[in-house]
Amino acid sequence: xxYTTIITIFVLAIFIGFEIITKVPPTLHTPLMSGSNAISGxxxxxxxxxxxxxxxxxxxxxxxxxxxMINVVGGFLVTDRMLKMFKRK
Amino acid sequence: xxxxxxxxxxxxxxxxxxxxxxxSHPKTARNGNMIxxxxxxxxVLATTIPDALGxxxxxxxQMIGIAMVIGSVIGAFFAIRVQMTQMPQLVAMFNGFGGxxxxxxxxxxxxxxxxxxxxxxxxLVISIMLSLVIGTLTLTGxxxxxxxxxxxxxxxxxxxxxxxxxxxxxxxxxxxxxFIIPASQNNLLYITVIVSALLGILLVIPIGGADxxxxxxxxxxxxxxxxxxxxxxxxxxxQESAGSALIICGSLVGASGMILTQIMCKGxxxxxxxxxxxxxxxxxxxxxxxxxxELNIKSYSTEEAAMIFDxxxxxxxxxxxxLAVAKAQHAVREVAELLEGKGKKVLYAIHPVAGRxxxxxxxxxxxxxxxYEQLKDLDEINPEFEDxxxxxxxxxxxxxxxxxxSDKGSPIxxxxxxxxxxxxxxxxNKRSMNAGFAGIQNELFGNDNTIMIFGDAKDMLTQxxxxxxEL
Numbered sequence: 001x002x003y004t005t006i007i008t009i010f011v012l013a014i015f016i017g018f019e020i021i022t023k024v025p026p027t028l029h030t031p032l033m034s035g036s037n038a039i040s041g042x043x044x045x046x047x048x049x050x051x052x053x054x055x056x057x058x059x060x061x062x063x064x065x066x067x068x069m070i071n072v073v074g075g076f077l078v079t080d081r082m083l084k085m086f087k088r089k
Numbered sequence: 090x091x092x093x094x095x096x097x098x099x100x101x102x103x104x105x106x107x108x109x110x111x112x113s114h115p116k117t118a119r120n121g122n123m124i125x126x127x128x129x130x131x132x133v134l135a136t137t138i139p140d141a142l143g144x145x146x147x148x149x150x151q152m153i154g155i156a157m158v159i160g161s162v163i164g165a166f167f168a169i170r171v172q173m174t175q176m177p178q179l180v181a182m183f184n185g186f187g188g189x190x191x192x193x194x195x196x197x198x199x200x201x202x203x204x205x206x207x208x209x210x211x212x213l214v215i216s217i218m219l220s221l222v223i224g225t226l227t228l229t230g231x232x233x234x235x236x237x238x239x240x241x242x243x244x245x246x247x248x249x250x251x252x253x254x255x256x257x258x259x260x261x262x263x264x265x266x267x268f269i270i271p272a273s274q275n276n277l278l279y280i281t282v283i284v285s286a287l288l289g290i291l292l293v294i295p296i297g298g299a300d301x302x303x304x305x306x307x308x309x310x311x312x313x314x315x316x317x318x319x320x321x322x323x324x325x326x327x328q329e330s331a332g333s334a335l336i337i338c339g340s341l342v343g344a345s346g347m348i349l350t351q352i353m354c355k356g357x358x359x360x361x362x363x364x365x366x367x368x369x370x371x372x373x374x375x376x377x378x379x380x381x382x383e384l385n386i387k388s389y390s391t392e393e394a395a396m397i398f399d400x401x402x403x404x405x406x407x408x409x410x411x412l413a414v415a416k417a418q419h420a421v422r423e424v425a426e427l428l429e430g431k432g433k434k435v436l437y438a439i440h441p442v443a444g445r446x447x448x449x450x451x452x453x454x455x456x457x458x459x460x461y462e463q464l465k466d467l468d469e470i471n472p473e474f475e476d477x478x479x480x481x482x483x484x485x486x487x488x489x490x491x492x493x494x495s496d497k498g499s500p501i502x503x504x505x506x507x508x509x510x511x512x513x514x515x516x517x518n519k520r521s522m523n524a525g526f527a528g529i530q531n532e533l534f535g536n537d538n539t540i541m542i543f544g545d546a547k548d549m550l551t552q553x554x555x556x557x558x559e560l
């Protein structure tokens with residue numbers, strides 16, 4: 001299997017990450033952290049696919065779905081809760 | 090169908106990138122978060138719908154449904170219940186679950202693929218190992234960080250002789266295991282997971298409470314990197330588009346955590362290596378070091394302070410974590426609003442490490458309805474002290490210690506500080522004369538233009554408010 005394409009995507013994504021994250025002002029660093037936390041819950045799609053197949057694999061997938069879901073739901077909700085508080089004069 | 094799924098994953102990645110981009114301003118940030126959440130929904134649907142529509146669904150929807158409901162309930166419970174002061178703990182915990190999810194996916198893939206592994210699959214095996222190691226140590230390390238922040242484990246550095254040698258041996262052990270145990274054996278999985286779990290605990294346990302902002306930023310980054318590694322696993326296992334989605338999102342989170350880690354290190358003038366292996370920084374005022382010259386302290390009452398405020402035009406408030414501990418954010422806002430009502434300019438100076446995680450103080454002040462335009466970061470506010478009449482320091486200590494600029498022998502020398510001493514008058518509110526986090530005395534308190542107002546921040550501000558009203 002040729003892995004050069006995927007490694008290219010990986011490297012470019014890191015650059016995009018650095019570019020957009022450096023533009024986030026310090027005021028929003030906590031919501032950035034909880035929000036990016038929720039995004040790392042993308043592991044959920046791997047978790048969903050992991051539930052296919054063997055019984056043990058399925059149970060590991062079950063736990064992974066649960067963990068990722070805590071991350072996704074909790075992360076986006078708490079970020080929204082915080083961002084709601086940032087008001088102008 | 091496959092093409093649609095691929096496009097859906099691409100759309101979800103674009104949603105995450107765009108959502109993060111919208112976090113560059115408080116006005117658009119909330120919508121940005123919403124867009125990122127929609128991206129996640131798209132990704133989940135793209136993974137489940139084609140399977141449900143297919144002729145022989147392989148996903149167990151009942152099982153997935155149960156896992157999702159349990160996860161959602163737990164996540165929502167904590168997200169709604171958490172207090173803003175507890176945000177570092179919550180983020181630490183979520184980092185842990187993120188890393189854990191990646192590790193479990195990698196373990197599941199390992200069990201599925203181990204019999205098909207050939208000499209050609211080394212990329213896949215390495216991806217699985219990296220995903221397992223980073224994911225597992227993020228899980229255990231985050232829970233140690235959570236325990237420390239929640240006060241369940243001592244915030245003091247836990248050290249023992251040979252600790253770093255042990256850590257190095259464990260790290261080497263993982264690599265050796267990888268080379269000597271064939272990928273077809275379950276033992277490879279078990280040993281890697283156990284050693285990584287141990288390593289996660291041992292890496293975080295020697296880090297003191299004051300350095301936790303660096304640790305949670307770093308673990309945040311790890312949770313992203315773990316997701317990216319899991320992406321490589323999926324890619325290698327033939328799920329190319331799902332794999333790319335994980336790699337893109339994981340990289341974004343990894344980069345974000347890295348940037349925040351750098352900012353926190355810079356804010357404390359520490360290198361990452363020094364934080365991880367230094368084992369300094371205990372709990373609040375644990376060891377008080379009163380050596381050095383006697384300070385000439387001038388203690389004022391709130392009534393006298395109120396008169397100084399009355400004559401001032403420009404006031405800068407410097408909040409430290411002590412303010413949040415005293416739950417005095419609302420009291421600060423009331424004082425600030427009253428002063429603004431009298432035509433004075435009020436700004437807030439926020440040091441990068443003012444809170445317990447990046448940007449924490451801003452959230453704590455936003456919660457008290459303090460408008461975000463008034464919150465200024467270090468670079469923005471420092472020139473403002475020159476023509477400032479009163480700098481009011483509330484529960485901050487090391488971040489306003491001029492020794493960081495001048496005293497080469499000071500442990501905090503070189504740390505960027507807020508130049509409050511440049512203000513015409515500096516008012517410092519503290520409970521007592523205890524030293525700060527770094528355990529060092531602050532010369533600022535003895536300066537000619539510094540006055541001290543002792544007492545609990547909330548009581549002091551409430552008293553100050555009524556004194557100001559009486560003027």
